[in-house]
Amino acid sequence: MLAITCYGGVNEIGGNKIFLEDGDTRFFFDFGSPFKKRARFFGEFFSPRPGAGLLDLLETGLLPPLKGILREDLAGKDLWARFASSEQHREMSIDGVLLTHAHMDHSGYVSFLRDDIPVYSTVMTAFVSKAMQDSAPPNFEKEVCYSLPKGIKKGYLRSAGTYKPRPFAFVDVPALSEEAQDFWYSSPVRKKPLSSEAYRCAPEKIGALKFRFFPVDHSIPGAAAYAVETSAGWVAYTGDLRFHGRASYQTEAFVQEMQKLRPRILLCEGTRLKEERGPSERDVFEHCLEAVRKAQGLVIADFGARNVERLVAFYNIARETGRTFVIMGKDAYLLDVMHLASERVPSIDQFPDILIYKDFKSKISSWEAEIHRHYSGKIITAPQVREDAGRILLCFSFADMLDLVDIRPSEGTYIYSSSEVFDEEGATDMRRLSNWIAHFGLRPLGLPREAKGWEIPPAERGFHSSGHACGPDLLDLIRRINPQTLIPIHTEDPGYFIQHLRDTDIEIRLPIEGKTMVFA
Ligand SMILES: [Zn+2]
Ligand SMILES: [Zn+2]
Structure with missing residues (x-):
């Protein structure tokens, strides 16, 4: 049965x-x-x-x-x-x-x-x-x-x-x-090995x-x-x-x-x-390409790097618009691992002009140190991003926002190419994200606006495709x-x-x- x-x-x-x-x-x-x-x-x-x-x-x-x-081991005493x-x-x-x-x-x-x-x-x-x-x-x-x-x-x-x-x-x-x-x-963590x-x-x-x-x-x-x-x-x-x-x-x-x-x-x-079918990944590529072509100064693309399809799309957009593609250390790690799991995901070496952003941190994990060591020729720091802002496409998300304090972009565009479904907590994050974007005088694109009941303005749709x-x-x-x-x-x-x-x-x-x- x-x-x-x-x-x-x-x-x-x-x-x-x-x-x-x-x-x-x-x-x-x-x-x-x-x-x-x-x-x-x-x-x-x-x-x-x-x-x-x-x-x-x-x-x-x-x-x-x-x-x-x-x-x-998590039951403690008398739980059951x-x-x-x-x-x-x-x-x-x-x-x-x-x-x-x-x-x-x-x-x-x-x-x-x-x-x-x-x-x-x-x-x-x-x-x-x-x-x-x-x-x-x-x-x-x-x-x-x-x-x-x-x-x-x-x-x-x-x-x-x-x-x-x-x-x-x-x-x-x-x-x-x-x-x-x-x-x-x-x-x-080096001190705590993983048993096999x-x-x-x-x-x-x-x-x-x-x-x-x-x-x-x-x-x-x-x-x-x-x-x-x-x-x-x-x-x-x-x-x-x-x-x-x-x-x-x-x-x-x-x-x-x-x-x-x-x-x-x-x-x-x-x-x-x-909901309607909405834009396809192909449409998103075209929309973002168009926006990056018109953009002045730094371009930031906000999406989860786990979405490797989107990552490859932005890489190609960077190439077509003559910008250097910059990703975070954790995204480089993820990309390496995905390539290990499937050859269909390109390796970092197959992206010849990719650079890896090195942020300020007091403590560096062993995986991150390994990324910095392995790709020492591909590292870029905040002052270099600032210097070359007009020729860079930076992959960032809300969690990386404090790095903008170090970069201090003088002008730029923030393309929000991520999920729009969120709860109250997501709304709080979105408010904070909007404040950071406004603080640095960046132009938001595809960002849900609170005044419109957290809707994306019609002229800015098509920068994200649902899963x-x-x-x-x-x-x-x-x-x-x-x-x-x-x-x-x-x-x-x-x-x-x-x-x-x-x-x-x-x-x-x-x-x-x-x-x-x-x-x-
Ligand atoms: Zn699910
Ligand atoms: Zn899912």
Whole structure:
């Protein structure tokens, strides 16, 4: 008997934690951080206490109280007695997590799973996750690839021992190269080595169930959809996907394979149901190229470097407009790692005129020192950027804003080429970003403005392309795959599917968080 329980991603965008059980096999599709739920209780500087382990997360419902799969070392004393009577409390063991991609709303809370639970993902998803963890300050909510075990000292949980990697299973490669292995086992801190736990390559089953993965187009490389063969038939899960990026052929191939499999159940995302298709990555390239051509002084492009498609686009824009492309050290690290995971991502050496910005820092991590050493001929500093501002395209984001204090640009353009969906916390960040841009007298382009209800002025649209398919594209995908049952996930508007699929035989089951759905 097949049973599915959604512990996250229900009536919310992200936080997906979809539990599947069939016979003796039990696993999750994704185990993400629920951003919006988290923002109800916590903020940027007000986070769950690492010293309290799982307590704050269980208390606020950010994590389901599932005994047996969450980290024992974070349980502290009497934790489970406290949550034993809660409605969702359950004791379980699992065979692993099928992780779709490296966005935190899908991967983040893997951090709280026992460190012997395998995570299945593409090698790109695993490597991007590790590079992001390596290059960020330690944060117990972001220990996706390796974690620091904790023990009780004087009543509080404190870190003890050295980093321990999770046992990953790379679904898309037969083996890791030696260089890739070195990266996988490299520790961000020299004093704390990473122990070398076994990883696996090319697994075909999770528990006793056969599964398949399908690369799909999304705003981060390595994204995959999955299908698992259960006793009730194939269960397919889209993860996040779109049809308007350069890898749209992958999403198309996924749909065609699904038509052949005829899945019993399709779990489908629904992030942007009411929006129009919007600009494609190609349109974004044209728009940004035009803007950079007209720009005077420094040009700053704000986007996440994980979006490698956008990064390559801006590199080409820099070349076409005679500007030097400058990226941050952490982006250079990420690019190196992505190239290690797939030759399709160009290496830094394949970008002949790329430079790496070296910022002021009191402490430099080992990965960053290595980047500075390895690319010593490609380093650029703040005074040099200021000197040559009119011939530079700088890749920055809000987190790098203080570097502008060092650069002191006299004129320039700030192209906001990033996600527009945000909550209250995002609005606060956006206000701050606007203030910094105004402070330096830069011309904003594509920046949402508060006066217009956080809308981008019509004349400035087309500088960003979403990572998600729009409603009509998803309806088309569902009609073509034609599953017996559709379970909407990762959406605030699941009713949209009922409304628009009335003319089909597809049964639509709206999940309720923590409630089990059984399928014969
Ligand atoms: Zn997502
Ligand atoms: Zn995503």
